[in-house]
Amino acid sequence: MSRKPSNVAAEPPGTPSDLELMLYADGELPEERLAEVEAYLERSSSARNKVRALDFSSALIREEALSSAARAGDLTDAIFARIQAEAQPQVDAPPVKLATVHALPVAKRPPAPKAKPANDSSRGLFTLAAVAFAAAAGLMIWGKMRLAPDPQAHLRPRPVPTAVAARPELPPAVKPAEIPAENDDEHGVEVASVNFGSRTGSIFYVPKGAVASNATTTVVWLNDDAAGGE
Amino acid sequence: MRSLYLAMMAAVGIALTSTQGGALADDSQPPAQAAAPAIACEIVVLHATNDNSGIDPKIGKMPELGQPPFSSYNSYKLLDRPKLTLNKGASATVKLPTGRDLMVMYKDIIEPKKKDELKRFTITASIQKPGGNTFLPLLEVNAKAGENFFVAGQTYKGGMLVIGIKVNP
Numbered sequence: 001m002s003r004k005p006s007n008v009a010a011e012p013p014g015t016p017s018d019l020e021l022m023l024y025a026d027g028e029l030p031e032e033r034l035a036e037v038e039a040y041l042e043r044s045s046s047a048r049n050k051v052r053a054l055d056f057s058s059a060l061i062r063e064e065a066l067s068s069a070a071r072a073g074d075l076t077d078a079i080f081a082r083i084q085a086e087a088q089p090q091v092d093a094p095p096v097k098l099a100t101v102h103a104l105p106v107a108k109r110p111p112a113p114k115a116k117p118a119n120d121s122s123r124g125l126f127t128l129a130a131v132a133f134a135a136a137a138g139l140m141i142w143g144k145m146r147l148a149p150d151p152q153a154h155l156r157p158r159p160v161p162t163a164v165a166a167r168p169e170l171p172p173a174v175k176p177a178e179i180p181a182e183n184d185d186e187h188g189v190e191v192a193s194v195n196f197g198s199r200t201g202s203i204f205y206v207p208k209g210a211v212a213s214n215a216t217t218t219v220v221w222l223n224d225d226a227a228g229g230e
Numbered sequence: 231m232r233s234l235y236l237a238m239m240a241a242v243g244i245a246l247t248s249t250q251g252g253a254l255a256d257d258s259q260p261p262a263q264a265a266a267p268a269i270a271c272e273i274v275v276l277h278a279t280n281d282n283s284g285i286d287p288k289i290g291k292m293p294e295l296g297q298p299p300f301s302s303y304n305s306y307k308l309l310d311r312p313k314l315t316l317n318k319g320a321s322a323t324v325k326l327p328t329g330r331d332l333m334v335m336y337k338d339i340i341e342p343k344k345k346d347e348l349k350r351f352t353i354t355a356s357i358q359k360p361g362g363n364t365f366l367p368l369l370e371v372n373a374k375a376g377e378n379f380f381v382a383g384q385t386y387k388g389g390m391l392v393i394g395i396k397v398n399p
Contacts, residue, residue: 188377192352195367201383206294217294220369222383224390 016040021047025054189218199223268317269336269351269375270398273324275310278303278382279389292378292394300382303389313398321354328384328391330359340372348374351397355381375399 016024016037023029024037041047191203200223205216276289283305285295295306314322316336324332338352350372358364371379375397384391 189371189373189379190350192370192372194369197364197367199365199383204299206297206300208294217377218371218379219294219299220366220379220381221299222366222381224365224383224385 014040015044016047018050021050022054025051025058187216187218191218191220194220196222268315271314271316271322271334271336271353272396272398273310273312273314273332273334274308274378274394274396275312275324275326276392276394277307277309277327277386277389278392279305279307279387281305281389283307294378294380300392305389306392309391326357326384326391326393328359328386330357330362330365330384332357332393334395337370350374353395353397355395357381357384357393373397 014036016033020029020033020037024034024041029037041051187205194201194203202221204219204221206219208215208217274289276286278300280303285292285305286307288308289295289306294300300306309327310324312324314324314334316322316334318336318338321333321335324334326332333356335354336351337354340350340352342349351374352370352372354368354370355366356364356368357366365384366381369381373379373396376399378394378396380392380394382390382392
């Protein structure tokens with residue numbers, strides 16, 4: 001349409017182009033050209049025919065577009081109406097007129113009622129099974145807590161006896177001497193307790209013979225200088 | 231009436247059974263310890279000096295006398311070797327050359343903790359002079375049979391008295 005035919009130069013000045021005629025038919029022609037185009041249309045029958053043809057085609061296109069839009073709306077309404085009809089119970093469903101049904105927002109649609117069978121006892125059984133399982137788990141945990149040794153037990157303070165029973169074989173005024181903290185399990189004779197009295201003494205574990213042997217002889221050695229022997 | 235009687239008899243029977251069970255449980259405890267047999271104990275009294283006489287052959291095999299602290303004396307002479315029979319809880323006295331008394335008592339027996347171990351005998355010993363001061367108030371040992379233990383330190387005639395005590399197997 002941008003290319004003008006070769007005979008355009010022969011037309012008188014002010015003759016509207018096809019584009020201007022289309023704009024005129026659509027009512028979008030600028031006002032400064034509107035008077036000239038209308039004057040030309042009064043003079044030219046062919047121009048009027050063009051405008052008339054443009055109006056006709058525009059009407060056809062508009063009508064087709066409106067009918068398509070209407071069909072699309074009808075289809076949407078039909079889909080929503082069918083969905084709603086299927087969601088509602090058949091017995092309570094009122095007769096639906098597709099043409100009058102409007103689509104409802106999804107959030108506003110009423111939830112479909114759930115029918116519960118008369119012989120449905122699975123929920124009760126499930127509840128009982130859950131309670132039994134919870135009780136068994138509780139018993140198992142309780143049993144483990146009682147049986148399992150406490151890993152932190154050695155860190156907790158232990159009750160200390162307030163009184164220590166005195167050894168009956170020792171006089172109360174006499175305190176036994178300190179026993180060396182050696183492992184006496186290997187010794188043939190273990191010193192259970194010794195009381196040196198007012199003297200000083202030592203305990204020796206003397207090897208019996210070969211160095212490799214662990215056999216020892218226990219010797220309690222006292223100092224007799226103070227008392228003096230014979 | 232008969233069923234009531236049977237029920238009463240059953241209740242009495244159950245009660246008696248439970249009571250006897252308790253009695254049986256009490257009976258399952260170890261009975262009062264039987265009288266432990268007496269043990270034989272050997273005492274050696276040695277005189278340690280530095281008179282270069284060496285170790286008395288009568289002493290027998292006693293290699294520890296060559297080890298410290300015994301090695302501070304180069305001569306050992308056997309003065310006495312009494313043998314005692316000790317009953318549990320009873321003591322025996324040995325007169326020492328120093329005039330003191332050695333009292334030895336068999337106090338208890340200790341069962342071994344492991345299978346391959348020998349039982350031990352709890353022996354107490356004390357050395358004191360009648361009317362005088364006490365040299366050793368108390369010594370308590372747990373000794374295996376056949377193992378010597380020594381009490382040394384009493385001065386005696388320029389040397390020292392060494393007393394060995396052994397429970398014979």
